[in-house]
Ligand SMILES: Nc1ncnc2c1ncn2[C@@H]1O[C@H](COP(=O)(O)OP(=O)(O)OP(=O)(O)O)[C@@H](O)[C@H]1O
């Protein structure tokens with residue numbers, strides 16, 4: 001009985017990559033992180049979203065042992081980030097918001113040194129450096145010092161430096177900021193590959209479509225607190241409103257269709273285009289009534305579609321008020 | 330990257346760094362410092378240009394005035410330059426450490442599973458190379474100008490003493506580097522320590538020629554002892570009290586400053 005209990009506990013512990021309870025960090029009288037709880041299941045991509053200064057980087061710094069929390073605690077695969085720093089560091093890799101590579105050395109030298117520090121032999125480190133430069137499209141610039149690198153190249157080297165040894169938990173603070181569209185898509189592929197081979201990813205991003213595309217779960221952070229958490233779908237369902245799009249077969253039916261929407265759904269429709277009538281859709285069930293009403297009015301439809309809410313709407317709704325300026329007291 | 334990595338939850342890990350890893354990491358960091366020196370050779374000015382320039386300048390400037398001739402002054406000035414170069418070289422330790430700690434790459438070092446002491450130990454190890462260059466160049470300059478030591482063994486021992494003393498003093502400047510906010514601060518404070526220490530010692534003039542009050546200062550200046558020990562080794566090939574005092578003094582310096590530096594560094598790192 002007891003043995004069984006322990007096995008279950010252990011399985012539970014290993015299934016959770018990050019568990020934070022009541023994390024607090026204050027800088028002077030600024031509560032940058034103000035009681036954050038996070039549970040990140042192992043094997044997923046977890047995104048932190050939030051406006052500038054929300055506290056995302058500070059949360060990451062605490063989870064990666066770079067900053068000591070002023071309150072609360074956090075565990076990485078069951079290991080306390082304050083008491084077991086050295087264990088935690090063996091389980092993570094970090095790509096910070098600003099490049100953490102040596103400007104004065106070449107790309108190869110940077111990667112080789114990181115490899116040696118991670119315990120690779122000289123030849124292994126050199127080989128791994130070559131592989132990564134190839135993978136990140138930097139092989140032509142391998143011998144140049146980074147002073148001559150573009151911002152995006154530096155970013156790519158920074159990411160490569162974090163992948164010398166694949167860590168079970170990978171932190172990426174705005175990994176695609178400053179990357180061109182093609183490199184961004186490559187980055188997404190790399191992230192998916194890392195997850196499929198067993199890593200857990202915690203990332204922050206300013207691009208909501210990126211979170212939508214990549215993240216299994218999202219936490220929206222504002223003023224150092226988690227203001228919403230869930231899968232992108234759940235968040236959108238909770239906050240955003242779906243839009244009903246009616247594309248008309250005949251242009252002259254527009255007025256009739258708008259009247260029908262007003263009557264059946266009780267909301268005001270609009271026509272962004274001549275043959276298109278759109279309306280916020282609160283209750284999908286009532287759409288059937290609307291369609292019946294349109295049929296009886298002999299209004300013919302070319303297409304009917306429902307547009308899901310976007311994460312942008314969720315983000316604006318949850319963090320919008322404060323962005324007008326001024327801190328809540 | 331093929332196959333699955335070992336899940337984070339089922340890894341058996343120790344919450345400490347093995348002694349082998351401490352040594353390995355420190356050597357890697359020393360290697361990194363040497364790479365940086367190779368990339369920016371200007372960093373070596375203090376251990377190359379300075380010994381050459383100082384030897385020439387002081388010998389021809391003061392040789393006649395102090396000792397009556399250039400060759401007569403060499404036994405005084407060569408040990409002096411040796412000590413002077415060694416301490417100026419050790420001053421760079423602090424400045425470079427501060428600059429390095431402000432660089433973005435330190436953020437990565439801090440999050441990596443490495444010995445936390447390595448980023449500090451590495452540069453200090455690499456410094457031995459810098460001090461050795463300075464010492465070798467000073468000896469070479471002296472030799473070219475016609476200075477002769479009694480035995481190569483004694484010269485080697487004198488060189489070792491200079492390098493060791495510089496390395497020990499390096500810890501004082503390393504502490505400054507760890508504590509100060511900017512590299513300029515380190516530079517300023519270090520210069521204020523170095524100049525009186527270097528010039529108000531027996532490094533450039535025989536102490537007997539100095540006024541009484543200055544002699545008192547010179548006699549408590551630890552550098553004076555290093556200079557005399559080196560002089561005795563080169564002139565007579567013997568080890569005297571000054572040698573032992575220098576060795577003990579330097580060791581005490583390390584024993585006091587290394588732990589404090591380490592502690593302060595760990596607090597920041
Ligand atoms: N070292 C520090 N000293 C003082 N204040 C800090 C420090 N680091 C962060 N802060 C403050 O903490 C708050 C949160 O900053 P943080 O960098 O975590 O935000 P963020 O969500 O990562 O923002 P961004 O999207 O701009 O990266 C901000 O008000 C910031 O000014």
Ligand SMILES: [Mg+2]
Nearest residue numbers: 056057058097
């Ligand atoms: Mg940030």
